[in-house]
Amino acid sequence: MKLVKLVKLRCLFSTLSKPTSKTNLIITNPVLLTLESCTSMTHLTQIQAHMTRTGLIFHTFPVSRLLTFSALSHFANLKHACKLFNQVSNPNIYIWNVMLRGFFKHHFYVKGLSFFREMVRKRVSFDEKSFVFGLKCCFKGLRAGESVHCLVLRHGFGWDLVVRNGLVHFYGEVGRVQSARKVFDEMCEGVRDVVTWSSLINVYVKSGMVDEGLRVFEMMKGCGVGVNEVTMIAVFGACAKKGDLELGRSVHDYVEKMSVNKSLNLMNSVLDMYVKCGCLVTAKEVFEGMGIKDVFSWTSMINGYAKNGELVMAKKMFDEMPERNIVSWNAMIAGYSQNNKPKEAIELFHEMENIGLVPIETTLVCVLSACAQAGCLDLGQWMYSYYVKRNRIQLTATLGNAFIDMYAKCGNIDAAVELFNEMAEKDLVSWNSLIVGFASHGHAVKALSLFEEMRELGYKPDEITFVGVLSACSHGGLLTQGRSYFKEMEMTYGLKPTLEHYACMIDLLGRIGHLDEAYGLLKEMPMEPDKAVWGAVLNACRMHGNLELGKLATEKLIELDPNDSGIYVLMESLCAARSKWDEVKMVRSMMKGNGVKKTPGRSSIEVEGEFHEFLAADKSHPLSERIYKVLGEIISLSRLEDASDANCVCIAKNDVQSSLELISID
Structure with missing residues (x-):
């Protein structure tokens, strides 16, 4: 097919007659009409060869059209355009601008800016388009753009509307809002x-x-x-x-x-x-x-339903999409992850991989969040090995933070520390993630040490930083430091404590037995206590046997969420510890009267990339019979073992019976 087209072109060129005047040569030559219908670089090079042979290429208008197709058409080849440009003995401003525009169109911003500087050195007579594309080639380089702005003023284009509009756009792109407004304000009202x-x-x-x-x-x-x-x-x-x-x-x-x-x-x-x-x-x-x-329309609806918790509708829209891209998949995966559906998020990620769609940074961040929720350490480690270590995806601060969070929540705090130390690019979220990770693992001293190091390096802590710091103090029982940091939040950094910060402080006071002070702080709060705050009080009462305050906390918690079985269980435990059996019966009666059932025990495990969930008293898994059989054999063997043998691992009867209840798979 290509050969046929080339033969036709040669036939056309052979039939072209020589024009009688130079003007006609430039304007009416049929080669230019052929050029306008050119559809590939192969055709273009054939036309260029004919123009060279006939001498047409040495005229400004024909070569400018040839260069335009080389640099700006849908089949453009900028390397070819550069070679062609270098053969033009005296390019006019149109030809210079075509090249400048070509560099911008193909995202060669540095080369474009270098080309613009070459125009300055050769004292080319600029027009307004030269400056507009010069600014665009600056991309987000403030100094380069300011230099172009100076040239605009020097060459007398300061009041040109097109150039002014380009300056407003440029300053906006580099985040200089005041400079953009100044350019706007300097324009006459009727000119805008x-x-x-x-x-x-x-x-x-x-x-x-x-x-x-x-x-x-x-x-x-x-x-x-x-x-x-x-x-x-x-x-x-x-x-x-x-x-x-x-x-x-x-x-x-x-x-x-x-x-x-x-x-x-x-x-x-x-x-x-x-x-x-x-x-x-x-x-x-x-x-x-x-x-x-288009894809954006469908993805917007998926995002909307997912953020509203309507995952069934979101998935319906996703399944009905005529065409999906990586953004669509990310939206659905993020929807599951953000709505505490890690299993579904991970399954969708595997489905995406199976159809050959390559994930991007955002995809991994969403999936890592799901891994953190589900405890899927193996998948998270594989993602790091496959995508980051093999340089398939660059480790940015955002992606690194997601990995740190995943490692910490999946129990591998050492891997989180190692990655944090290896990261070339860190931001405040990086420090916060590891501080919170240390706190959740009970490494209070390490968390506070990292916090101090962060401050020494000039990072300004935010609300999340102090949640991690106060949580570390709570887990470590560091009352003096906790009080100090709580005051420092507002006095040094102007951060007003939120419900989370009050919950951490009340938890700290409650854990070490300062229940009166904890309750006093609760009453001083400028906002209404939430479940986390009252939950910290109730947990402290259970730990230290304060039945009276525990009853108050239970009442408040039931008002906030009467269907949370954990509230009743905690209160029942508190009453039982004090041998208040009538109170235990009353709590159970209240629970039954409110129609609340104890939430079954739940755990999950990842085996060879497959996600399994365990629920108490459930035998729905197809392998449950074999699972129980193996467990029964383990129990029988444990009873036969000599409990005094140091090399033996014994399982106590009560623990085994509990394990039998929790081993079932959903």
Whole structure:
């Protein structure tokens, strides 16, 4: 097929007659018409060969068209374009700009910036497009962009609308909001167009300054400037970030009244706004009313249902998707993980792998969270070995933090420490993860030592840091340090204690028997105590036999959650320890009267990548008969062993009977 096309091209070239004037040669030569219909680099090189043979390539217009196709078409080859450019003896500004644009389009920002500097050195006469693409090639390099800005002023383009719009966009990309606003303010009101206003709104929204972005939108309407879909996408993004449903509805009504092109991108932003504002009913109406949907549309709905805990609907949407990408899979895996469904998240990850879809960093972070919940250390270790050690995925701070959290929660604190020490890039979350990990493993001194090291390196602790620190003090019984850190939170760092911090302090005081002080702190709290706070009080009462305060804590906990069987069990244990058998009967009666059943014991295990869950008094697993048979044999053998033999591992009868109840698999 390619050979046929080449033969046709040669035939066409052979029939071309020589034009009678240079102007006609440039404008009307049929080769240029052939060039416009070119569809591949093979065709392009054939045309270039003919142009070289006939001398057409030495004329500015034909070579500029040839270069445009080489650098910017869908089959572009920038290496070929560079070779062609180097053969042009005296390129005009259009040709320079084509190359600059080509570097940007193909993401060769450094080469593009170097090319722009070459233009400066050769004193090329810039036009507005040169500066626009020069700024784009700066990407997120602030100094380079500021240098281009200086050149803009030096060459007299400071008041050009297109260049000004490019500067607003650039400063927004590098996070210099004030510089973007300054460029905007220096423009005369009548000079600004819809691109100017939309760019500034987008700058504010991306920087998290949504209220200021919305104020600019109101200013824009007040100046009588018409909006377009880009404007409204930015405004809907602001509404989504604020989570302001009422505002979002009013903006949606405004769009319906205005003659704004309701493109797929705009409707996706409307859908995303309703999802993030928690209005799934309207989001579904918008979704169903969309004539065209893409992967983003479907994924938005999956995210919405998952975040609302409606996992059945989320999975239904996922299964009905005509096309899925990695973002869709991530959304569903994250939905399961965030809703405490680690088994389903891990199974979906394996399904994704089986169809050959390659995970990205976000995928691993979601799956590692599921591993942490389920205790799947083997899978987590395999992911590190397969994806990180083999350099399939770069170990960023975010991914490293997820691994540290997984190792700590799966009981391998040594691996968490080793990874933390190896990480080239750390952030506050990295330190927090290991501090919390040390605390949960009872390594109070190590947690506090790490905290002090973190502070010495200049990291400013946040609320999560102090949850880890106070939890470490609680587990280690470090009352003096706990009191000191609790005060330091607000006095040194301006962090007001939250419910979690109060729960940690009350737990610390309760564990070491300071129940009066713990209850006193509870009464001083500026907010209503939650389950964690009252739970810490009840647990302390059980430990130290304070029946009176325990009753109060139980009453408060039942008010907060009457269906939590753990509350009744703790209170029953407290009463039994004090031989208050009438009280025990009363608690059991209350539990029965409220229709509360004791939550069966549950544990899980991962064997060769397969996730197994164990429930008390359940024999639904297909291998349960064999499991119980093996366990029975172990019990029989244990009874025959000599309890005095030091080399023997004995299992006490009561422990074995308990194991029989807990061995069943769901």
